[in-house]
Amino acid sequence: MRLTSVELTLVRLPLVRPFETSFAVVDAQEFILVAARDGDHVGWGECVADVDPYYSSETNVTAWHILSQYLIPAALGRSIDGPRALAVLWARVRGHRMAKAALEMAVWDLDARIAGLPLCERLGARARPIPAGVSIGIHPIDGLLAAVERELADGYQRIKIKIKPGWDVEPVRAIRSRFGGVPLMVDANAAYRASDGPRLAQLDTFDLMMIEQPLDHDDLVEHAELQKAVRTRICLDESITGPKAAADAIALGACRVINIKPGRMGGIGPAMAVHDLARAAGVPLWHGGMLESGIGRAHNLHLSTLPGFVLPGDIAASRRYFVPDLIEPPIDVSPGGTVAVPSGPGIGVTPVPDRVKAATLRTERFSA
Numbered sequence: 256m257r258l259t260s261v262e263l264t265l266v267r268l269p270l271v272r273p274f275e276t277s278f279a280v281v282d283a284q285e286f287i288l289v290a291a292r293d294g295d296h297v298g299w300g301e302c303v304a305d306v307d308p309y310y311s312s313e314t315n316v317t318a319w320h321i322l323s324q325y326l327i328p329a330a331l332g333r334s335i336d337g338p339r340a341l342a343v344l345w346a347r348v349r350g351h352r353m354a355k356a357a358l359e360m361a362v363w364d365l366d367a368r369i370a371g372l373p374l375c376e377r378l379g380a381r382a383r384p385i386p387a388g389v390s391i392g393i394h395p396i397d398g399l400l401a402a403v404e405r406e407l408a409d410g411y412q413r414i415k416i417k418i419k420p421g422w423d424v425e426p427v428r429a430i431r432s433r434f435g436g437v438p439l440m441v442d443a444n445a446a447y448r449a450s451d452g453p454r455l456a457q458l459d460t461f462d463l464m465m466i467e468q469p470l471d472h473d474d475l476v477e478h479a480e481l482q483k484a485v486r487t488r489i490c491l492d493e494s495i496t497g498p499k500a501a502a503d504a505i506a507l508g509a510c511r512v513i514n515i516k517p518g519r520m521g522g523i524g525p526a527m528a529v530h531d532l533a534r535a536a537g538v539p540l541w542h543g544g545m546l547e548s549g550i551g552r553a554h555n556l557h558l559s560t561l562p563g564f565v566l567p568g569d570i571a572a573s574r575r576y577f578v579p580d581l582i583e584p585p586i587d588v589s590p591g592g593t594v595a596v597p598s599g600p601g602i603g604v605t606p607v608p609d610r611v612k613a614a615t616l617r618t619e620r621f622s623a
């Protein structure tokens with residue numbers, strides 16, 4: 256394969272409803288779409304970096320800089336022996352995993368389309384229905400209970416709510432008393448301190464599936480200590496930047512579950528390495544979400560077909576986030592709470608040009 260051109264497009268899509276986490280409230284997503292071409296073939300990727308450096312240190316501006324100044328020039332015009340070869344070309348670029356993932360994933364799509372295979376088959380798996388869960392932001396109790404009721408009615412198989420210090424036991428108790436034993440978990444997005452162990456241990460009585468990322472991204476040792484003090488399984492998200500962090504976290508006992516997001520780990524190659532080592536260690540996996548449009552969501556569905564993904568993911572229907580989504584047909588949830596992997600070559604979906612055009616803030620093309 257040879258990359259003949261790469262096009263970056265910064266787009267802005269309003270969210271159907273605002274999404275509040277421990278660190279921010281957002282009402283729109285602004286992200287970079289990547290089109291990677293080899294002659295007439297095109298592959299699509301989406302960068303999960305946000306406007307603000309709150310979930311991660313990267314932003315869509317740093318990603319644009321790293322893509323345009325380093326990652327694209329290193330890859331453009333060269334004959335590449337598949338998507339995994341990119342990591343070698345980019346070895347000198349430290350970090351910037353979201354920027355790397357955006358182009359790496361576009362090249363996986365391109366590679367699968369050239370091969371005429373669905374991406375999941377290119378990854379060695381087969382399409383299967385993907386169990387879907389939802390991530391519900393921070394809301395006052397009434398709105399929260401209404402949201403849980405709506406999502407369960409739509410069929411979603413597990414509920415995740417966002418928590419923060421001072422907003423944890425109360426919403427969990429309210430959901431348990433209204434909805435009984437629904438599969439339920441919480442995500443703190445790194446909002447707690449190591450000294451909050453006793454507070455988090457109060458969640459142990461609610462039979463939660465897991466507590467996601469209670470402490471800071473680089474607090475592996477502190478997470479291991481916390482896991483000794485709480486019975487509920489700790490899951491890591493922000494901390495798992497790639498295979499090295501995953502291996503360290505497992506060796507330390509810092510987590511008993513891992514949330515995989517290729518968009519945060521440098522792409523599908525590193526995400527598969529995390530999948531393989533976690534699976535070998537018996538650590539259950541699920542696929543996270545970053546409020547992606549249909550492009551990133553389709554990538555996530557294909558990766559989710561791998562056998563280590565044994566818990567419902569944060570991969571919901573397009574219409575929970577964007578109406579319309581950038582792609583056609585939209586991604587939908589079945590009444591049984593599963594999402595189908597798009598069929599056809601590559602990720603199986605492509606953006607609708609008029610919709611991309613209407614959402615575009617900035618675009619730049621790089622040619623060999």
Ligand code: NPQ
Pocket residue numbers: 276279281305310390442444492543544545546569
């Ligand atoms: C998580 N995702 O698991 C992330 C958090 C996240 C679905 O909960 C803008 C602002 C974009 C905040 C994308 C879900 C975001 C964001 C993802 C938070 O932690």
Ligand code: MG
Pocket residue numbers: 442444467468492493514543
């Ligand atoms: Mg999370």
